Amino acid sequence: MEFVMAIIIGILFMAAVYLILSRSLLRIILGTGLLSHGAHLLILTMGGLGGTSPPVLADGVTDYADPLPQALILTAIVISFGVTAFMLVLFYRTYGEHKTDNMSLMKGNDEHD
Amino acid sequence: MINLLLLPIILPFFFGIILLFFPKQIKVQRTLVTVGLIVSFISALILMAKVKSDGIQTVTLGSWPAPFGITMVSDMLSVLLVTTTIVITFFVVVYSFTGIDEEREKFYYYPAILFMITGVNGAFTTGDIFNMFVFFEVLLIASYVLIVLGGEKKQLRESIKYVLVNVISSALFVITIALLYSVVGTVNMADIALKITDIGQPGIITVIAVLFLLVFGIKGAIFPLYFWLPGSYAAPPMPVLTLFGALLTKVGVYAITRTYTLFFVHDTAMTHGLLSILAILTIIAGCIGALAYFDLKQIMIYNIVIAVGVILFGVAQMNDAGMSGAIFYLIHDMLIKGALFLLIGIIIAVTGTSNLRKMGGLMKTHAGLGWMYLIAAFGLAGIPPLSGFIGKMLIIQGAFEAGNVWGSIIMLVSSLIVLLSVIRIFIYAFWGEPVALPKTRRRSYRSLMMPAVVLVLISVAYGVGTEWLIPYMTDASDVLLNPSIYIDAVLKE
Numbered sequence: 001m002e003f004v005m006a007i008i009i010g011i012l013f014m015a016a017v018y019l020i021l022s023r024s025l026l027r028i029i030l031g032t033g034l035l036s037h038g039a040h041l042l043i044l045t046m047g048g049l050g051g052t053s054p055p056v057l058a059d060g061v062t063d064y065a066d067p068l069p070q071a072l073i074l075t076a077i078v079i080s081f082g083v084t085a086f087m088l089v090l091f092y093r094t095y096g097e098h099k100t101d102n103m104s105l106m107k108g109n110d111e112h113d
Numbered sequence: 114m115i116n117l118l119l120l121p122i123i124l125p126f127f128f129g130i131i132l133l134f135f136p137k138q139i140k141v142q143r144t145l146v147t148v149g150l151i152v153s154f155i156s157a158l159i160l161m162a163k164v165k166s167d168g169i170q171t172v173t174l175g176s177w178p179a180p181f182g183i184t185m186v187s188d189m190l191s192v193l194l195v196t197t198t199i200v201i202t203f204f205v206v207v208y209s210f211t212g213i214d215e216e217r218e219k220f221y222y223y224p225a226i227l228f229m230i231t232g233v234n235g236a237f238t239t240g241d242i243f244n245m246f247v248f249f250e251v252l253l254i255a256s257y258v259l260i261v262l263g264g265e266k267k268q269l270r271e272s273i274k275y276v277l278v279n280v281i282s283s284a285l286f287v288i289t290i291a292l293l294y295s296v297v298g299t300v301n302m303a304d305i306a307l308k309i310t311d312i313g314q315p316g317i318i319t320v321i322a323v324l325f326l327l328v329f330g331i332k333g334a335i336f337p338l339y340f341w342l343p344g345s346y347a348a349p350p351m352p353v354l355t356l357f358g359a360l361l362t363k364v365g366v367y368a369i370t371r372t373y374t375l376f377f378v379h380d381t382a383m384t385h386g387l388l389s390i391l392a393i394l395t396i397i398a399g400c401i402g403a404l405a406y407f408d409l410k411q412i413m414i415y416n417i418v419i420a421v422g423v424i425l426f427g428v429a430q431m432n433d434a435g436m437s438g439a440i441f442y443l444i445h446d447m448l449i450k451g452a453l454f455l456l457i458g459i460i461i462a463v464t465g466t467s468n469l470r471k472m473g474g475l476m477k478t479h480a481g482l483g484w485m486y487l488i489a490a491f492g493l494a495g496i497p498p499l500s501g502f503i504g505k506m507l508i509i510q511g512a513f514e515a516g517n518v519w520g521s522i523i524m525l526v527s528s529l530i531v532l533l534s535v536i537r538i539f540i541y542a543f544w545g546e547p548v549a550l551p552k553t554r555r556r557s558y559r560s561l562m563m564p565a566v567v568l569v570l571i572s573v574a575y576g577v578g579t580e581w582l583i584p585y586m587t588d589a590s591d592v593l594l595n596p597s598i599y600i601d602a603v604l605k606e
Contacts, residue, residue: 020277020281025273028277032277032280032281032284035280035281035284036280036284036287038284039284039287039288039291040287042287042288042291042292043287043290043291043294045291046291046292046294046295047291047294047295048295068294068300069291069294072243072290072294072300075243075247076246076287079247079250079283082254083250083254083276083280083283086254086257086276087276087280090257090261090269090272090273090276091273093264093269094269094270094272094273097264097266097269098266098269098270103273106270106273
């Protein structure tokens, strides 16, 4: 199972890198979304996928899932949700001001203004 | 178990929330933000006295036993950084009363600053690696607001790059924590240090160490990863640039220092050797940038990069002199960068340009500004008895003890280049024929000067008063060099 997950995470990262390196702002946002999905799945996998019953504290229970990765993922999802929402608004405003969504037209420094 | 160490984190947060309710009333905003920072400063001072007398303070939230709950740890290093952060923020806020336009003040400028301070102080204080990620996000999101606030064309363009770089580095941070968790099975920093000692740092941990260097290197702007910094930092208005330059990169530097002294101490030839080489390359790259530009902001921004290199070079030596030198220099650099950025902000406000070629002769009209700038510039370059000297001297002493002769020589030469780059500003802006200045009100000039002058004086006092500060610095470097003190303090209960 970990093996399959590793491949899925790899595909997600691959797609994310491809999208982030493209020029369109919207694709870049999609790319960061995929990147954070990959990272979250990685936390889940790294915590170990073994353990089938819930982690209830009781004596003598040995087969239980690790609750910590799930708590970490929950936090990370909320953060990436907020940041993605912020990025959407920021990129939309930028599109409105610069009249372009092409990153290669947005390079430059003061001398280009 | 004492909650005192949470106050410097919670108080700015609390005042930030209150400020959200009255965005349009500038008087209320200014009063409350000042009160909030003074109260936080007092709590940080009490905390420092407590840490000095009783040793490391810890709180594990929710009263969980130590490795399970989120631990907050305040040792001497973190409390020194927290106090310095609040001091600098206070002066930047006072500067902002005249240094930033009212439109920005009405659009949550002060709450964003307070939230950023919450994140910075939290990142300095936390004893849990995932919680450090959370505090990084708190300060980053507040910094996104600050960098884009105002919505000028240039700000929007540079914010995109800033946000994108930081989002990617945050994803890398999560990935690194996940890999570390899979090896050691804990996220409590003291517990991680114990577990790594148990397994004796196999290759995978060294890989994770390098990954951490990448993650914090992007935030802290070390050599191959500082590419985003000059463009993004030049976009926001001066007070925001001051905050970013003085505080944000230092959080990355602190995180590298903490992880490289607490976790990855068993294969120092590899990890610290790499850190040392990257630090030297950072210094060289920063020097090239500092000399290449004729723009005030760019010159100072590349000086941030140089300072990051110097501090990390001190950390990489892993001996007494190098470490206390690094801590000395870290706090010196926060103070002096704050002061210098405020001063060049005044120069830009007075001349109406940041291009050195278009200025000249300011000494005739603004002599006070000239002298203050000169003192701050000498302090940055490390001329005794000003504050940069003792830190650099200790770092070089440490480097010679560790046998890094070439690194120390490069660092000494870099001091000259730093001096050259800041004196060049002095020569171009203050000497020569006076250039016609745009009309500015003398009163606003005075109220801009006040916080900058006080900050310069504090940095001078920091240099002259070295003797009294030595016990605090040795306390801080002792904890870094003997991780067992930190681990015992967290896990004893």
